[in-house]
Amino acid sequence: xxxxxxxxxxxxxxxxxxRFRFEQYMxxxxxxxxxxxxxxxxxxxxxxxxxxxxxxxxKLRFVRRSIAKRRRDLARSKxxxxxxxxxxxxxxxxxxxxxxLHKSGARVVYDFDDSIWLSNVSDANRRWSWVKDPSKTSKxxxxxxxxxxxNAYLAxxxxxxxxxxAIVPTTIDTDEYLPRAMRPDGPICIGWxxxxxxxxxxxxxxxxxxxxxxxxxxxIRFRVVGDGSYRVPELxxxxxxxxxxxxxxxxxxxxxxxxxxxxxxxxxxxCGLKGLQYMALGIPTLMSPVGVNTEIIREGVDGYxxxxxxxxxxxxxxxxxxxxLRRRMGEEARRTVEQRYSTRAWRDRxxxxxxxxxxxxxxxxxx
Numbered sequence: 121x122x123x124x125x126x127x128x129x130x131x132x133x134x135x136x137x138x139r140f141r142f143e144q145y146m147x148x149x150x151x152x153x154x155x156x157x158x159x160x161x162x163x164x165x166x167x168x169x170x171x172x173x174x175x176x177x178x179k180l181r182f183v184r185r186s187i188a189k190r191r192r193d194l195a196r197s198k199x200x201x202x203x204x205x206x207x208x209x210x211x212x213x214x215x216x217x218x219x220x221l222h223k224s225g226a227r228v229v230y231d232f233d234d235s236i237w238l239s240n241v242s243d244a245n246r247r248w249s250w251v252k253d254p255s256k257t258s259k260x261x262x263x264x265x266x267x268x269x270x271n272a273y274l275a276x277x278x279x280x281x282x283x284x285x286a287i288v289p290t291t292i293d294t295d296e297y298l299p300r301a302m303r304p305d306g307p308i309c310i311g312w313x314x315x316x317x318x319x320x321x322x323x324x325x326x327x328x329x330x331x332x333x334x335x336x337x338x339x340i341r342f343r344v345v346g347d348g349s350y351r352v353p354e355l356x357x358x359x360x361x362x363x364x365x366x367x368x369x370x371x372x373x374x375x376x377x378x379x380x381x382x383x384x385x386x387x388x389x390x391c392g393l394k395g396l397q398y399m400a401l402g403i404p405t406l407m408s409p410v411g412v413n414t415e416i417i418r419e420g421v422d423g424y425x426x427x428x429x430x431x432x433x434x435x436x437x438x439x440x441x442x443x444x445l446r447r448r449m450g451e452e453a454r455r456t457v458e459q460r461y462s463t464r465a466w467r468d469r470x471x472x473x474x475x476x477x478x479x480x481x482x483x484x485x486x487x
Contacts, residue, residue, distance in 0.1 A: 121153060121154070121155050122153065122154050122155070122201045122202070122474075122478050123154065123155040123156070123157070123199070123200045123201050123202070124149065124154055124155070124156050124157070124200060124201065124202045124203075124204055124474065125157050125159060125193065125196075125197065125200040125202070125203050125204065126142060126146075126156065126157065126158045126159065126204045126206065127159055127190070127193060127203060127204065127205050127206065127209045127217075128142075128158060128159070128160055128161075128206040128207075129160065129161050129162055129206070129207070129208075129211055130160050130161075130162050131158075131160040131162065131163070131164070132158055132160070133364055134160075134162070134364075136315075136393060137206070137207070137233060137234075138206055140290045140291060140292065140393055141206065141231055141233055141268075141270070141288075141290060142204065142206065142231065143158070144291070144293050144463050145463065145467060145470050145471075146158075148463075148467045148470070148471060149470075149471060149474065152471055154474065157200075159189065159193050161182075161185075161186045161189060161190075161210075161211065162182075166178075166182055170182065171316070183211075183212060186210055186211065186212075187210065190209055190210055190217045193209075193217070194217055194220050194221065194224075197221055197224060197226050198224070198226070200226070201227060201478050202226075202227045202228070202229060202474060202477055202478060203221055203226050203227070203228050203229070204228075204229045204231065205218060205221075205228060205229065205230050205231065205260065205264070206231050206232075207231070207232050207236060208256070208260065209221075212253075213253030213256060214256075215256050215259050215260060215263075218230075218259075218260050218263045219263060221263070222263040227265050227477050227478065228263060228264045228265050229264060229265065229266050229267075229268060229473075229474075229477065230260055230261055230263070230264035230266075230267050230268070231267075231268040231288070232257065232261075232267075232268075232269065232270065232274060232278075233269075233270030233271075233274070233290055233389075233390075233391045234270070234274075234386070234389050234390060234391075235273075235274070235277075235385055235386045235388065235389030235390075236254060236257050236389075237254050237255060237257040237258060237277065238254055238385060238386050258281045259281075261278045261281040261282050261285075262281040262282055264282060264284075265284065265477060266284045266285075266286060266473065266477055267282050267284065267285040267286065268286055268288040268473070269285055269286070269287055269288070270287075270288065270289060270290055270389075270391040270412075271287060271289065271389070271391050271392075271411065271412040271415075272287060272412070272415075273388050273389055273411055273412065274389050275287050277389075286473060288466070288470065288473070289391060289412075289460075289461055289466070290391040290392065290393050290396065290461070291396075291461050291462055291463050291465070291466050292396050292397060292400040292457055292461060292462055292463065293462070293463045294400055294454075294457060294458050294462045294463070294464060295463075295464075296368070297368070297397065297400035297401055297457075298401070299401060299402035299450070299451075299454050300371075300372040300401045300402055300403065302443070302446075302447055303375070307338060307339055307340055307341040308336075308339060308340045308341070308375045308376065308439075308440050309340075309341050309342070309343050309373055309374050309375045309376070310329070310332070310340060310341070310342050310343070310374070310375070310376045310378060310436065311342070311343040311344070311345065311371070311373065311374030311375075311376065311377055311378070311398075311403075312325070312342075312343070312344050312345070312346075312377070312378050312379070312380075312394075313344075313345040313346055313362075313370070313371060313377075313394050313397065313398075314345070314346040314347070314394060315346045315347065315362060316346065316347045316349075318346070319344075319346065319347040319350055319359075321379075321380055321381055321382070321387075322344060322350075322380065324380040324381065324382060324408070325378055325380040325432065326352070326355075327429045327432075328426075328429045328432035328433045328436065329342065329355060330354070330355065331429070331433045332433060332436050332437070332440070333354075333355050335433075335437070336440060339440065340440060341356065342355055342356065342357050343357075343360070343370070343373060343374055344357050344358075344359040344360065345359070345360045345361075345362060345367075345370045345371070346359070346360075346361070346362045347359045347361070348360060348361030368401075371397060371398065371401055371403070372401055374398065374403055375403070375404075375439075375446060376403065376404055376405075376406070376436065376439050376440070376446070377394070377395065377397075377398030377399075377403045377404070377405045377406070378405070378406045378407075379392070379394050379395040379398075379405065379406070379407040379408065379413070380406075380407075380408050380432075381407075381408040381410045381411075381413070382408075382410070383408070383410050387408075387410045387411060388410055388411040389411065390410075390411055390412070391412055392407065392411075392412050392413050392416045395407045395413060395416060395417070395423070396416065396457055396461050398453070399416075399422065399423065399453035399454060399456060399457045399461075400453075400454060400457040400458075400461075400462070401454070402450035402451060402453060402454045403450055403453065404423060404424075404439055404445070404446050404449035404450050404453060405417070405422075405423040405424075405453055406423060406424045406425075406426055406432065406435055406436065407423060407424075407425060408425070408426070408427070409425035409426075409427060413425065416456070416460075416461070418452075418456070421449070421452050422449060422452035422453040422455070422456045423449065423453055
């Protein structure tokens with residue numbers, strides 16, 4: 121039985137990057153004869169300090185423990201046909217383990233879904249920025265046998281360093297993400313979902329949301345999911361923390377989903393996950409026309425791509441005032457995800473990649 125060792129930072133079900141990039145395909149791989157094993161670094165107890173200021177000793181212990189675990193993974197890599205590296209084997213500037221895997225002859229798949237060659241350290245770990253080296257991304261790409269890039273922008277970055285680059289989009293499990301029921305009455309909920317590190321993107325929508333609030337008052341409300349400490353009192357916004365067990369209900373409470381972004385190099389590398397989540401649930405979606413968003417959304421059909429504050433206000437107003445438009449656009453959005461960005465649409469091609477990598481002989485070691 122061919123086997124795959126997945127090297128990633130987080131345990132299963134914890135990180136959106138992992139959940140929507142490879143974890144949701146592991147069952148399909150196993151059903152088709154592959155043995156899959158995930159080797160994460162961050163344990164449940166680490167959540168209490170890893171993304172908070174201070175805790176120097178705890179973080180130092182975490183790094184030492186991570187190195188020890190990857191040494192064990194390297195020692196047993198010969199027991200696997202493919203080693204799948206999600207972004208990086210180790211959350212530091214080190215490329216040692218990827219280089220060692222390459223030298224060992226292991227077949228390596230490298231997967232990334234953001235512009236991670238740019239510096240992007242959380243505020244809580246700003247003092248630890250010296251530990252990271254975003255420029256190592258090109259080195260990791262060069263060491264892989266195949267690269268999975270989340271969109272064309274990322275693939276264009278990768279191709280100068282590796283000739284075997286495949287675009288594998290971030291996808292949604294539409295068996296889990298079922299369309300929400302339309303609410304007959306009550307305030308229209310405009311929602312955003314993200315994280316503590318991406319709450320900065322939500323702020324790009326604030327000028328338009330303030331106009332909408334002044335125009336519609338109690339007819340609308342706002343929901344922000346992903347940062348429990350975020351507050352905008354004048355708009356009645358009290359952020360909700362992200363929780364895996366309530367994620368779908370938190371999203372289904374939205375009547376309109378928004379994904380504002382700046383037009384910069386980091387945002388161009390994003391894979392549209394939050395917009396795809398809204399769309400899979402049948403929620404009409406507005407996304408800034410940045411990067412892959414312009415490929416996902418068909419303007420006026422399954423969503424909107426507003427550029428200016430005036431366009432954001434206009435598109436939001438159309439949806440607030442027209443329940444039938446919200447319904448039609450939500451249905452089209454769901455259809456787009458089912459056809460182009462669902463695990464059902466991509467799972468067989470995903471499987472084919474691994475079959476191709478190991479070849480018909482079934483051995484993943486390079487000769």
